[in-house]
Structure formats: C-alpha cells, structure tokens
Amino acid sequence: MDALLAELTAVVGAEHVLTDPDVTAGYTTDWTRRFRGVARCVVRPGDTGEVAGALLACARHGQPVVPQGGNTGLVGGGVPPAGGAVVLSARRLRTLDPVDTLAAQVTAGAGVTISGLRAHAAAAGLEYGVDLAARDSATVGGTIATNAGGIQTLRYGPTRAQLLGLEAVLADGTVVSRLGGIQADNTGYDLAQLLAGSEGTLGVITAARLRLRPASPPTLTLLAGLPGIEAAAALAAQVSSLPGEVRAAEYFEAAGLALVRAHAGLPAPLTQDHPAYLLVDAAASEDDAERMVALPDLRDAAVAMDAQARARLWAYRERHTESISAAGIPHKLDVALPAARLAAFRVALDEVMAKLDARAIVFGHIGVGNLHVNVLGPGPHDDSADDAVLRLAAEHGGTISAEHGIGRAKASLLHLSRSAAEIAAMRAVKHALDPAGLLNPGVLFVP
Ligand code: FAD
Ligand code: MLT
Ligand code: ZN
Helix, strand or coil: CCHHHHHHHHHHCHHHEECCHHHHHHHHECCCCCCECCEEEEECCCCHHHHHHHHHHHHHCCCCEEEECCCCCCCCCCCCCCCCEEEEECCCCCCECCCECCCCEEEEECCCEHHHHHHHHHHCCEECCCCCCCCCCCEHHHHHHCCCCCCCHHHHCCHHHHEEEEEEECCCCCEEECCCCCCCCCCCCCHHHHHCCCCCCCCEEEEEEEECEECCCCCEEEEEEECCHHHHHHHHHHHHHCCCEEEEEEEEEHHHHHHHHHHHCCCCCCCCCCCEEEEEEEECCHHHHHHHHCCCCCCEEEEECCHHHHHHHHHHHHCHHHHHHHHCCCEEEEEECCHHHHHHHHHHHHHHHHHHCCEEEEEEEHHHCEEEEEEECCCCCCCHHHHHHHHHHHHCCCECCCCCCCCCCCHHHHHHCCCHHHHHHHHHHHHHHCCCCCECCCCCCCC
C-alpha cells in the first residue's frame, strides 16, 4: 500500500478509505453527470480529529483534497479533477446537538442533511430557514460551502444569513472553532462568514452553529398562469407588498412544465396553457389570503390550502431539475438580474440560443431575481453556451452565480462578476490559509 493510503488508513480505519472504482464512482461523478474526475481514494473521517489527521497526512504528501458533502452541487466543485485528488467526504460528521430553544440555535455536524436538520428543528417547534429540493442529500457543510439559497431565500436569506459560527479544519490540519452562538460578538474577522461560499477552498467545515426561526408554516400556495416573465416579476412584487408573509415566489415556463409533465406523468396544472407561471407560498391569515387570490392579474390560477394540495402544486416547480436531467446533460447556468432587466435578458437569451442551435429551460427563484438557465444541446465539454449566457447576464447588470457557486464550471469567468482587485484580494486570502494550494485546486480560481 502506498504511504499516503497507509497514513489515511491509520487515521480513519481501512473501512473508511475507499479505492475500488466501483465504490468510488458515486463520489467522482457529479449530480448532473457533466463533471467527472479521478479519486486517488475517498476518505471518510468520523469526527473533527480524524478530519485534521487526514488533512495533515495529505499536506505531508502534497496531495490535493476535494471536500465533499452530499454531492448535489451543480458546478463541479465537489468532484475531483481529471488529474486526480483525494476526496474527503464529510457525510459521517452527523452529530446533531439538542436544539437550544432559548436562543433558537442549534449546532449541527457538517454531514447532517438539510431535511434531517429541518426535522430536528421542527420537533422543537422551530424552523431552519434554508430549504431546497436537494434537502434529503445536501448537507450542512456543503450548503455553507456554497452559501446555498433555495426556495425560502426571499424570506430568510441564503445560508450565510443562518450562520452564527462554525468549526473547520484548515489545509495544514489546524482546527478553528467558534460554536458559542453569541450574536453580539465583535472580535475581528468573521471566519464563519469567510468560509461561507468558499466552496471547499479554504477549509473543511466540520460543524456549524445555526440560527433557527419561529415555525410559521405556509398556509397557502398559489400557482398563476401568466403571459411572460415581466408579468411574473410584477405579480411577485405585488403579492410581496400585500400583508401576509410571502415565503417563496418561484418561476417556470411552458417548456419546463412540458418536461416535468412528461417525466413525472402529471396532469396540466391549470385550465389553460400559459407561456409562464408564478408559484407563491405564503403564511397568510384567511383575510390576507382572500386579498391575494382576489388580485386582478390572477386570471387563471390554482390555490391550495392543505398540505397535500400544496405539495401537488409544488411538484410542478420542484421536479424541474430531475426532469431536465432526464432530457439530457444540462449546462446549468444560475444567474441573477436586477428585477427591471429580467425581461430584456429573457428576450436576448432566446436570440443567443437560436445562434447556438440550443434550447434553454428557464425557471428559478424570481422573488430574488434568480433565474436557472438550463441549456440542452451542447455536449458536456462544449463551453460556448456557458460563455454566451454568463456574458449576457453580466451585460444586463447581473451576476454569474446567484446560489450554486462558481465551482470548476465558471472559474474561468469569475472576472465577469468580480473586479481584478477583488479577485486578487480573494487569492491573497486563499494563499494565507492554504499556501500550498491543496484544498480544491481549480475551484473558484483557475490554477
Ligand atoms: P457538495 O455537492 O458535496 O459540495 C458542494 C461544494 O461544497 C463543493 O465545492 C465542495 O468541495 C464543498 N463542500 C462540501 N462539503 C464541504 C465541507 N464539509 N467543508 C468544506 N467544503 C465542502 N442549490 C441552491 O443553492 N438552491 C437550490 O434551490 C438548490 N436546489 C437543488 C435541487 C436539486 C434537485 C439539486 C440536485 C441541487 C440543488 N442545489 C441547489 C444545488 C446543491 O444542492 C447545493 O449547492 C448544496 O449546497 C450542495 O450541498 P452538498 O452537501 O451536496 O455539497
Ligand atoms: C432549484 O432551484 O431547483 C435548484 O437550484 C436546482 C436547479 O437549478 O436545477
Ligand atoms: Zn435554485
């Protein structure tokens, strides 16, 4: 056995150092199937001490490491490159402390899934603010590392807004830990916030102290058929301005709905077909709900008040990702635009697709200006659509990543959203914490 594998085995035990390609395949290909790489091995530490030991061994051997959680990331950041790396899976770090109901906080291990965390909070009468369709696999560590958004970003903000502190292991095995949950804490750099959105390039997150919210489950789901994106953005703004707490305002179009219906075998959601749809979740009193459904722009709409009927409407939105993947390997381009530029971007996108002989399935979190542009047609290694769509977003005053991160997919285009000075400062932080560049090389920055 080579020296590194022997050292890793000494740290975590032979059972948790995986080398058989049949076993490691699930760790080396991403969820979309667009990104694949080579794992020298997959190491699965069971606690923070073992993470530190594994990173120290890799550092001694100059071995690049790719941290991985649930492997639901959509920008290729959690799988190794073709040149090979050790994959460090954090999935066994599943400690979940009792909820601190007085502070409305909890400490969770990096490998806890979002659905596990949400269920744990719910059992204490509280809610974790982040929710996403990948909830059964996506982990606390992965969602912090990508600063994941999701369907409730409109109400509670992205993952970083839930983050009060964390524990992480740096590339040289040093453990940094701040899990006290003191909200009034003004003692210098906020390392937790620095690691949020760092995509595994600064440290391996092992646990986090997270803010919880009072549970106020949505009471109403509304699906409206509309003439286009402009009407959807306008209606989203209108419902948000009414009394009643809007939790989600989600967008999809006829092309995506057709894929979902074909893949999932679902009936048409409304009496007529429409070019665009807006799905709204609200925690509203009966009076507020009545005011919402009486809006004159709701010409063709379905309203659901009980859990089963609400889930039926949500399926049209939540099943987009799997339905698109069933139609091909998509180029997943996750952009956000100022509300006033959404319509112009959408028109220009069709022109770009026509030139590339490709098609775009567009949906997303329109309440925060976030559109998921899923391009079908170009092969996995043809980046022309990525390049054209992300440039288009930047030209329209938008960002090239709203919630999925930069990963390997967009590293060469980071300059479209960040200035040279910002990138230099980010690289300086990376160099200070990981001078040998061992954590996730090729992610966020081109090496
Ligand atoms: P992984 O995919 O394993 O890793 C993602 C990144 O985080 C990689 O760069 C990896 O190196 C790093 N990382 C993982 N764990 C750690 C750790 N412990 N320490 C340091 N770095 C780490 N995303 C959204 O933002 N909003 C959505 O609504 C949403 N919906 C989705 C729906 C579906 C069906 C799918 C498949 C994906 C969706 N995603 C969404 C994308 C994905 O779920 C998120 O990016 C999520 O945060 C990834 O978590 P993960 O645990 O799977 O991380
Ligand atoms: C979503 O909002 O459903 C996700 O971000 C996943 C995707 O973009 O496919
Ligand atoms: Zn999303």
